[in-house]
Amino acid sequence: MVLPAGSCDAHCHIFGPTDVFPYAPDRTFTPPEAPKEDLQRLHRRFGFERAVLVQSACHGTDHSALLDALASGDYRGVALVTPETPDAEIARLHEAGVRGARLHFLPHLGPAPSAGTIEAIVGxxxxxxxHIALHVAGNGIAEHGERVCGLGLTVVVDHMARVDLREGLGSAAVTALRRLLDTGDVWVKLSGADRLATAPPSLADSVELMRLLIAHAPERVLWGTDSPHPNTHGFDPDDADLVDVLESFSDGDRRRLLVENPARCFGFGS
Structure with missing residues (x-):
């Protein structure tokens, strides 16, 4: 399949190389190295011309690897910000192409941010x-979504909120995600299909959720590989299988997912 011109991988990561960009000493996981050259080869293979590089928790708040990668392509970034991050660092990140800050509500990535921490980051x-990149799982979108989405910023929900698809498409989490999309200020990444799949390597149930979200908010859906797939817990997806999912959608939907929506959300071309 040939992707549309200007296609964007809206969620991917850089890991290392650690001899140049060491992992954070207090990291909660240690992934194999995946430097920018690996990601660029992947993107050339499939035809992605743009990407959103998401700072990984394994690098903590040291954005050196991210900044290095942002300088080498048509990229935007998502950072990990704390109340202690200097204002000058925020300005430097913005100048380099960072357009969001990620909030984790997953225990394996560390403690959830407090209300005071979130308020300081938003300021x-x-x-x-x-934007705020919201990373939740299970019923997390129902538990945290309204509070985060009520902060007055654009919110981008990572990985379809990592809902538990064993509970079906009518679950409380899916319902909460759809309700938040109705506000008009919330976007969702149709990434992490492998994380949600209940019977991998089949991605069929994840694709059904994608179809539901595309139909519900076609102007605020994005698509990403999530490469190089950290913390997959036993199932290591093939990126070709993930990209093949795009064939399930119409030409118009693919263009919105890959070109038009990411251009608006992340400011490509501006």
């Missing part, structure tokens, strides 16, 4: 018009 990024 730092509001002047730059950044």
């Amino acid at each position: 730092k990024i509001v002047p730059y018009g950044w």
